[in-house]
Amino acid sequence: MDDTTAHTSPSHRERWREEIAAAVRDPDILWTRLRLPRLLLPAGRRAAEAFPLLAPEPLLRRIRPGDPDDPILRQILPLGAELEAEPGFTADPLQEAAQCAGTGLLHKYAGRSLIVATGACAVHCRYCFRRHFPYAGEAGWRSALEQLPGDAEEVILSGGDPLTLDDEALEEFFARAADHPSVQRLRMHTRMPVAVPSRVTERLLEAIAASRLPVVVVVHANHPAEIDDETERALNALESAARAVLNQSVLLRGVNDDADCLAALSRRLFDAGCLPYYLHLLDPVDGAAHFQIDDTEARRIAAETAARLPGYMVPRLVREHPGASAKTVITPRL
Numbered sequence: 001m002d003d004t005t006a007h008t009s010p011s012h013r014e015r016w017r018e019e020i021a022a023a024v025r026d027p028d029i030l031w032t033r034l035r036l037p038r039l040l041l042p043a044g045r046r047a048a049e050a051f052p053l054l055a056p057e058p059l060l061r062r063i064r065p066g067d068p069d070d071p072i073l074r075q076i077l078p079l080g081a082e083l084e085a086e087p088g089f090t091a092d093p094l095q096e097a098a099q100c101a102g103t104g105l106l107h108k109y110a111g112r113s114l115i116v117a118t119g120a121c122a123v124h125c126r127y128c129f130r131r132h133f134p135y136a137g138e139a140g141w142r143s144a145l146e147q148l149p150g151d152a153e154e155v156i157l158s159g160g161d162p163l164t165l166d167d168e169a170l171e172e173f174f175a176r177a178a179d180h181p182s183v184q185r186l187r188m189h190t191r192m193p194v195a196v197p198s199r200v201t202e203r204l205l206e207a208i209a210a211s212r213l214p215v216v217v218v219v220h221a222n223h224p225a226e227i228d229d230e231t232e233r234a235l236n237a238l239e240s241a242a243r244a245v246l247n248q249s250v251l252l253r254g255v256n257d258d259a260d261c262l263a264a265l266s267r268r269l270f271d272a273g274c275l276p277y278y279l280h281l282l283d284p285v286d287g288a289a290h291f292q293i294d295d296t297e298a299r300r301i302a303a304e305t306a307a308r309l310p311g312y313m314v315p316r317l318v319r320e321h322p323g324a325s326a327k328t329v330i331t332p333r334l
């Protein structure tokens with residue numbers, strides 16, 4: 001199948017599994033490889049003890065060595081700033097842990113049931129609102145599906161990253177979810193096509209295309225440099241198999257807090273067959289305060305971005321409130 005692994009690996013692991021297995025997890029290796037300032041390393045090591053470093057090879061290849069301000073690096077780089085407590089920033093800013101306890105099923109959005117399929121991801125994003133999430137309580141997606149409410153219209157497979165599940169499990173998920181009489185659509189929230197594009201296998205594409213229910217894939221990229229040629233091919237292939245491929249981004253200080261950058265991201269996504277969906281304000285999770293942008297600046301950046309783009313390429317600026325059944329749309333304003 002894959003000639004780079006077929007003769008070297010007795011287990012014939014797929015390339016995406018090899019790439020995740022080979023991801024950089026040790027701050028010393030990251031610092032050496034990317035020639036980062038040694039001064040930042042001791043605090044970086046401590047930050048990585050609280051939330052481990054995880055950076056897969058395909059993403060690392062897109063980072064400029066020697067530049068601590070690289071916008072992809074900033075998303076994965078453990079920094080001392082994460083260790084500073086900040087008023088208003090908490091471990092579970094969306095208060096999901098209690099709602100989700102034991103079942104791995106979250107009902108907060110009307111008609112949509114969100115299944116936390118796994119705690120595993122292919123990359124650890126330092127700003128992630130689930131960085132402290134107690135995933136150990138999950139009972140598994142199969143039992144979550146059995147507990148779907150009778151009026152669930154849409155099932156959202158989330159995580160962690162549901163594409164860390166293998167193709168066989170996903171085929172089974174598509175089939176079982178379609179057995180529920182009320183369910184009309186399936187959705188997956190995944191960063192994998194961006195972080196490890198080889199995850200978009202032929203078998204996955206076939207499973208999506210063959211699903212009895214339409215599948216919407218929501219990916220996650222924050223900066224145009226994340227979409228290299230391999231990711232562009234993966235997204236285009238997904239677009240051919242799925243009903244829609246959408247992107248969500250988080251507005252992040254030092255990563256994409258600039259209208260030219262966000263407009264370039266939208267164009268890049270469009271070229272890859274993906275429409276910009278949401279631009280999230282940062283959820284105030286402990287350890288991510290250094291990424292925060294206040295509402296006034298966020299509104300201005302969003303207005304400047306919208307002024308540069310056709311309407312269908314403008315993501316909605318939104319904030320998530322704990323317990324609210326929909327996101328709050330924030331109006332762009334110069």
Ligand SMILES: *Cc1c(COP(=O)(O)O)cnc(C)c1O
Nearest residue numbers: 109112114156158189320326327
């Ligand atoms: C907002 C949100 C949803 C629900 O998505 P809609 O696109 O608003 O229907 C599901 N999962 C996560 C993580 C979200 O932030």
Ligand code: SF4
Nearest residue numbers: 121124125128160191
């Ligand atoms: S859940 Fe998404 S945002 Fe959070 S660490 Fe995983 S890939 Fe990154």
